Amino acid sequence: METKSIKKKMFDKDYLKERYGFNFAHFLTLVKMLLQDKLKISFKANKKQSIIKIISFVVGFIVLTAASWLLYYIVQLLHLFSVLSYIPLTVPSLISTVIFVLAFLGAIFGLTRTLYYSNDNRLMITYPCNGNTIFLARLFVYFVNEVIRNSVIQIPLFLGYMIVMNFPLYMVIWLIIGIVLVTFVEVLLASLISIPVYYANRFLEKFSLIKSFISLFIIFIIVGGISYIVYLIPESIDIFTNWGPYFRRIQAFLNGYGTYCSPFYFLTQFLIGNLNGFVVQPFTLTTLYVGLVLIGSIALLFGLCLLVVNPIYFKLASESFEFESDTTFISKRVKKRRYVNSQIHKELLLFLKDPNYSTSIIGSFIFLPIILTLMNKLYGAMNVNHFGDYIVSCVNVLVILIIALNSNSVVAKSYSDEGNAFKYNLVYPKNSYFLLFSKNIIPFSIGAVSILISCCLFGFLKDYGAVEVTLMFFGIIFIYLAHMLFASQLDFCSITSQFSRSSAQTKAQRVISITAFVIPIILVLLFFLYLNDNILTAYIKLLVLGIIIFAISLWIYILRVKLVYQEGN
Amino acid sequence: MNFFKQLLNLPTLIIAIVALVATIAFYIAFPNLIGVYSTVFLILLILFLFLLFVPNLIKDNEGENKISKFTFINKIKEYFSNKENKIALVRQIFALILFFIFLTRFFLNHDYLESVVSMESDILSPVEIVFSTFLNQWWIGSIILILINEFVKSEIFETLVKFISTPILILSFFLLFLIIPGICGDISLETLDPRAYLMGAELGISLAFVASIWFKNHSFKLTKELGISLGLGYFLLIIANFSGYIPKIFFGTSIGELPLPLDLNWTHRVYIYILILLPTLYFVLLYRYDYKHRRYFLTYISICVLFSYLCLRRYEIFESPRSLQLHLCNLAMFIIPITLVFKTTKVFYFTMFINVIGAILAFLMPNYNEGLGIFDVSVIEFFINHLYAAFMPILIVLLGVYERPKMKYFIYSMVGFLIYYLFILVWNTYFGTDYFFINSNFVADKLGDWAEDIFNIEASFEIFGKTLTFHPVYQIIFFVVYVIFAFIMWYVYELLFKIVDNLTLLVEKNKIVKKKNNEFILYLKSVRGKSMKEIRKEDLKIDYDELEANLKIEHLNKRYGNAKKAAVEDFSLTLEGGKIYGFLGKNGAGKSTIIKSIVGMHTFNSGKITVCGFDINHQPVEAKSLIGFVPDHYALYENLTGRQYINYIADLYNVSKKDREERLKDLLPRLELEDKIDKQIKTYSHGMKQKITIIGALIHNPKIWILDEPMTGVDPNSIFQIKECMREHAKKGNIVFFSSHLIDVVSNLCDEVIMIKHGDFILRTSLEELKQNNVDLEWLFLEKTKDDEDIKDNNLEVKGANN
Structure with a gap:
């Protein structure tokens, strides 16, 4: 029937x-x-934008x-x-x-x-x-x-x-x-x-x-596969x-x-x-x-x-909207942690449980040293003069910066992705600075390790001393962290609703994506000029630039936390 | 008689005697300069007395003038009917005379110091060269200060004249025998350069002005603000008065390797860094002033820099068509001070849209001759010119002296540019000059063969026996590309303006916040009678559990953005522990606004909220640690389990392990979440999510528990459980304050109810009273929140807002 x-x-x-x-x-x-x-x-809604x-x-x-x-x-x-x-x-x-x-x-x-x-x-x-x-x-x-x-x-x-x-x-x-x-x-x-x-x-x-x-x-x-390709390079x-x-x-x-x-x-x-x-x-x-x-x-x-x-x-x-009951978690019972540890623990849990977020960050930074190795193996096999050497150094710095800064486009919506849970952070009896910055600790840690490995690989393949590698590392780290702070404050000062966006980038992400190319290009052009003066001083100047950019970014970040985020409007 | 009595005071007499003695001494020491010193002394004396006597000569005939049929004449008459304005006019006339004499002297011939290289001179020792160089520069700066001061009514500029021009001019008076050789050369010659006498006249007039100012106000007292302005004045005196020949005097011309165009080596980069740093410094220093003082300081800078730029250019710039200052960047040096003095909008935006790009390009591709040292005069003069032409218009707009550019200004500028372009085209063609490089292949040469090919397309014709050759295609393309470039650069300027505006807004807000914090600290110190250090120590020792539950809202005002009506207006409320308070109001009445202000989710415009004695704005950590909040939409980390979430919240509130275990043991069974606590929150139903939020809000046993519509979308069983929690929490002596639309729940649960309407308090009453008077809460709510009636209710005792 x-x-x-x-x-x-x-x-x-x-x-x-x-x-x-x-x-x-x-x-x-x-x-x-x-x-x-x-x-x-x-054209009706927003002529200028269109x-x-x-x-x-x-x-x-x-x-x-x-x-x-x-x-x-x-x-x-x-x-x-x-x-x-x-x-x-x-x-x-x-x-x-x-x-x-x-x-x-x-x-x-x-x-x-x-x-x-x-x-x-x-x-x-x-x-x-x-x-x-x-x-x-x-x-x-x-x-x-x-x-x-x-x-x-x-x-x-x-x-x-x-x-x-x-x-x-x-x-x-x-x-x-x-x-x-x-x-x-x-x-x-x-x-x-x-x-x-x-x-x-x-x-x-x-x-x-x-x-x-x-x-x-x-x-x-x-x-x-990439390692095999690297091996094949004569x-x-x-x-x-x-x-x-x-x-x-x-x-x-x-x-x-x-x-x-x-x-x-x-x-x-x-x-x-x-x-x-x-x-x-x-x-x-x-x-x-x-x-x-x-x-x-x-x-x-x-x-x-x-x-x-x-x-x-x-x-x-x-x-796709039906959430099936997950298997029972084996959770530790009541555990007291200090505030800092608790905040980092929570961020770690959220990081691991959001595959889109964690994959973007981890993926970028796993491939960074690999790409750098491939590139430098190719360059190392070429017979380059001084000018070529400078170009190689510049390209390495450029690649590291572009990849590192582009990874911040995920950071630029990380607060928005928390939805209402982020909004109510203002209710908690804690200073906003660490509450906000804790979101960046894990991606920054992963990025820093990857950048360190990349710089060491570069130094090893180019036969640079520890001083140049250290200066290069800190210069890049300061720029990376400055950009990350910029990405964070673009997001938390202007939260976008998860519902209103589908897969399109948020405005903050667009800004970060653009700056992730523009800033490295400008810095590397300057770096190239500095290399023509002297190699060691070039890395010192890169570090100084990084510190200046970081100082400005940090100052703006602190002001925006205090005067925009804490306003809560 | 009074005037003379005033004049014959001790300081004036001493100064007069010293001046006379000095003059006589210098007569003897420098007989060649007798004429100059005489000029100084005579002019000083006569003008000083005249300036002092002028107020007595001028009558005040305000209101006596005949009305003319011309409005502008009436305005002029009205202006000059005032005595002060007449006196000012007299002083301004003499100031202009001073400036005219200075201009005449300046353009008459070149300075002797131009010929000094590496401190070597036939007539001056190295020490004398140093004094002569700097005093000559600062002399110019002092005169310009005096000039500006006479045209503005400003205490700051008067202070600058008093404390900058005075010492400089007095020093110049005593060292005139060094200064004059720096300009005129050897003073031992029989015939003295006429410029020396003009300098004497300048000095005499300047000293007279300075003396008259001191006579009127001989106080040496400086406030902090004036002191800062004085420091700025000295800084600008040094930086803005820097002629191109100064480095050559000290360092010679053979030092350093001059960068080739586009080389961008380190020496070139230093100048580019200055292009970024100097305007930033000017902006930071001038930002603190109001609009008019920013304008005055910018005027001062631009006029001083103009004369620094003109160090190589004197009378000969008027001699031939080739030496006129018709290049765009050269013109800019004249246009900028004119637009600042006369506020000529169209001319200013012309320089902003057109000059700046040219200056920046010139900066990147300098076109001075090769083989020169980095301190060569032409190099320094080139960079001074293009540095200020590049950043001054932008700085003027950033400081708000001119408004942000609009399309109409761009159009005016392009029209102006077209006029300039055509004029220069004809001028170049006729006189064989190459202003703006449109008649030569200077730019085409840099671009390549294709540009040269376009340039070589010529069109010639004869006029009045002279052959005029144009390069029409090249020149048209040049114009069009420049206009497009100007348009694109506008976008870059807008970006810069936006960034700077955002930063300055933050800085302004920061000042306000700091001021409020300082006021609060002072208030706290006065109330508690201790230093902040002691207060902080005391507060750390407070046992929060021992505190009495208390919430006080005083005159709360909150307006969102630029809204016409405030969301909350002058709202006051005091709540004591041990009760459940219901908060009623229609949608949009302001309930959520008030609640969010209490819990610290947003700031408010004015008023005060204290939680158990802690101010929510200035002691947020202490105040928030006493509040538990359940929002209208649960805000949970859905990827965490319930237990992970609770542990995290408990860590934020520093709840001990023992306390959280106890409370969880109590709350979990009560709210029926025992078997769900270790599952991910995203698998919870709506009611369960609400309940886990409640546990999160109670885990630290808050003194004040605030709930914003907690029963929405929750099943009856859960509602009952929530109500029980609220009753229990209030019984412990805490405050439970919740907003709801469910009148029945409120009437059964609450001890007191507070109603608001359009952000205003309207009623506070106890449910007991309502019951005694047989008043239905629902009826009361509907009546009270009606928009068009005042309810007269004589049967109700209503608790006032300030109880």
């Missing part, structure tokens, strides 16, 4: 209408609302195009890929493939988060729209966002190549169409894959020990003398790519045309075949999404 009723239900007109029906008006409203929230462009955002896009596009053109121009000048002034199509194809793959991986996780874990699902599920409309609206908004992202990144990269290799510029229009089609495939495929990813995530949430093992295993693989790299073999290897690699990754190569041909010697062939048979495959894939994937993802979307989206 039950099976019959289910079967009847499945083919019931009303049920089908309810489940798979589509209301365009509701769809449009949802899309408008979600797009405005995602892109933060609304104009600034659009101008930023345009400027970013222009800058990236210029950078891409410059890169290909230099490559062409240096004859890296050909004895003639020629860059084969496989080069931009390889670059775009890597970006597409990374974008695809990002889309899988991003879509999983958006579809099933988004905070506003709680509300959207209650709207008077059928599930199909909501699902398609979400997917469409994500698609639009991905198109914009791919356009801003991929089109400039291709454009630079097209200008250098004299492609007809009307192909840019075709390129845009191509990007849209490819993004369609990317998003639809990602939405399909999001289901097993969701279940895997749920499984790992339940068994966090397994999650930890997997994370450690992945880290081990990556570290091992002791001496003399590119200019041994250019022949290197050139042949590059050619072999590119040919291999063209053969074994031919679908991606054909995709590039579809997007910008084929390059036959120096002759550009905008539209070929390959264009037609690839286009048909893309359209077919879109149709197939769309159908699968409607049939597979859509029906279970509501179920999965609402499930």
Whole structure:
């Protein structure tokens, strides 16, 4: 009886209408609302902000195009890929493939988060729209966002190549169409894959020990892989003398790519045309075949999404808010700690129990010394003069600073992430300074250890004395800590609600991300000038700069705690 | 007669005698300078007497003037009908005469000191060179101080004239035989340079002004503020009066390696550091003053620096079209003081948008000749010019003398820039000059071949027999790029203004907070009759458990941001221990605001809150340790277990292990959380989260337990448990103060109820009284919180706000 009723239900007109029906008006409203929230462009709400955002896009596009053109121009000048002034199509194809793959991986996780874990699902599920409309609206908004992202990144990269290799510029229009089609495939495929990813995530949430093992295993693989690459680097790299073999290897690699990754190569041909010697062939048979495959894939994937993802979307989206009772913790009974220890203990518990936060911090700082080792092994194998030596030192300082300062973007929302619990810190009978600063102790400790290891590695590989390494370490640490204090006070003086933001960066995070690049670049430029005077004094000046920046940051931090945070408004 | 009696006092007589004796002595010692000393003495005497006598000559005819049909004439008449204004006008005229004489002398010829290198001179010894150099500079600074003082009504500037100009000028008088050679050269020659006599006149007039000021106010007393201003005055005298030839005098010209453009070696960087440090220092020093004094000081700096910049440029700048000061950065040195004196908005913003970029670029790419030492005069003069042209406009805006730039000022500036550009273009083309580098390939050369190619596109034509050659494409692009650059730089300025504004706001707030803290400390010392150290020692020994529960709110005022209406206005309340108080009011009445003010979640505009005698603002740690707070939305660390959370809270309140064990043993079964305490809080239901919050608020046994709508969303069983906790806590002699919308709960639970409306206290009564008078609490609440009626209730005894 039950099976019959289910079967009847499945083919019931009303049920089908309810489940798979589509209301365009509701769809449009949802899309408008979600797009405005995602892109933060609304001429009605905030004209100035919207104009600034659009101008930023345009400027970013222009800058990236210029950078891409410059890169290909230099490559062409240096004859890296050909004895003639020629860059084969496989080069931009390889670059775009890597970006597409990374974008695809990002889309899988991003879509999983958006579809099933988004905070506003709680509300959207209650709207008077059928599930199909909501699902398609979400997917469409994500698609639009991905198109914009791919356009801003991929089109400039291709454009630079097209200008250098004299492609007809009307192909840019075709390129845009191509990007849209490819993004369609990317998003639809990602939405399909999001289901097993969701279940895997749920499984790992339940068994966090397994999650930890997997994370450690992945880290081990990556570290091992990079260590192997470091091992492979020869002791001496003399590119200019041994250019022949290197050139042949590059050619072999590119040919291999063209053969074994031919679908991606054909995709590039579809997007910008084929390059036959120096002759550009905008539209070929390959264009037609690839286009048909893309359209077919879109149709197939769309159908699968409607049939597979859509029906279970509501179920999965609402499930993610059900907290299952966790296994009983074996907790020590009542234990009294001193205030400082208790505060640090609490922060440690929160740090470990928030995988997003802890992974970001730990991940950045595990890879820092590894990247530095790889870089310095490469540099060490090159025969550099004094100027080259200075550049190497500067690049090392730059990389350490950029990674360390970028890790502070997590700190820039750490107080907001505590929600109401943070707001009520003002009620406790304790001085606010340590209460606030305790949040930074653990990420700072991890960062400091990583920076110390990196500096020691750098000193060891460059044969620097303990004095230079010590000065470098403290100089960088002061700058890192100053930036961390800046990130903290941006957050606690202007808490953003967890509900109002989905995955977008907060304003504080945006500021921190920008300064995390600008500050290291300025400091390293100064450092380079100082190196030209004297190496030892350069590190002393770096330390002095670090102390000055830290002193100013600390002073502002103290004032803002006292005068803004404690005001509590 | 009175005047002469006043004049013939002892100090004046002594000064006059000393001056006369000195003059005679110098006549004898330096016969060549007889004319100069005579000039000084005569002018000093005549002008001094005149300035003293002027008030007696001028009549006060305020209110007597005939009304003219022209408004501005009436305004002028009204202004000068006042005697003080007339006297001021006379003094200003003489001040301008002084300045004119100084200008004439300054531009007439170059200073002899320009030719001194490494302290070597034919006519002066090294010691004399030192005195001559610095006194000549400070002489200029003193004259400018006198000039400014006569045009402003300022006690500070009068003090500066009294204590800076006076000693400098007196010293100059006695060392005139050193100062004059520094300007005029050898004074032993038969014919003395006419500039010497002009200097004599300057000195005479300046001394007369200074003497008249001392005569009017001969007090030596300096307040702390005036003392600080005096220190600033001396600092500015030294820094701003620094001619380009001074380093060469002491160090010569062969020291150091001059950086090539874009080299940015250490010597170049030192100048760039000064570009950052000097304006910062000026800002910090001038920030303490009000608007008008900032303007006066900036005027002083800009005029002094102008003359420092002009050290190499005298009469010859007017001789030919090539030597005019028409480069943007050169113009800036003149424009800046003019805009400060005359408040010409359009001209100022022109210099701000256009000059600053040019100056900064010049700073980074200096264009002086190669092969010069770092102390060469042209190098120093170059950096002085571009240093001040770069930062002065920004500093002026930062200090608020001119407002932050707006779009309309940008447009005016671009129009002005266009006019300047066209003028310079024609001037350069006609006279063969290269002001602003638009007629040569100076900039194109740095950019590369592509720029040179654009530059080489020429257009020539003849006019009045002269061939004029333009580079139209290059010159148009130059203009457009400069305008775009100016626009982009505006964004950078805005960023800087924002940062500085935020910092200064913090500093201002900090001053206010420090002042309030100091006032509280004084109050505490006066009340307790002890020093702060003793008070702190005493407070550490207090056993908080022995304290009596007491909460006092006095005249609390709270306004959010710039809201028109205060959220809470003049609210006062006193609560004693052993009772449960219900706090009623409509939504938005101010209940949460008052509660948050009590627990320290935000500050309030005025008033006082004391918790068991501890002020919540000035003794927050002590006061908060006596409060337990249950907010309307639970605020928990959901990743922690209940026990971990409670342990953490107990550690914050320094609860002993024994006490927390006892209290947990009591509370956990009562609130039915025994089996959940070791699970993560995120697995709790709403009611359980509320209950764990309650345990957190009670774990330290607070004297005052405050709950903000604790029953919201909680099941009846939990409500009962919470009520029992509240009754028990009050029985121990503590205060339980809670706000709620559940009238029934309040009427059954509370001993007293307090009602507020729109931030104002309206009623306080005991539930017992209400019951005795058969008054329904719900009815009373609805009546009392109505917006359009005053209830006259003769049957109720209402406790007043100040009980």
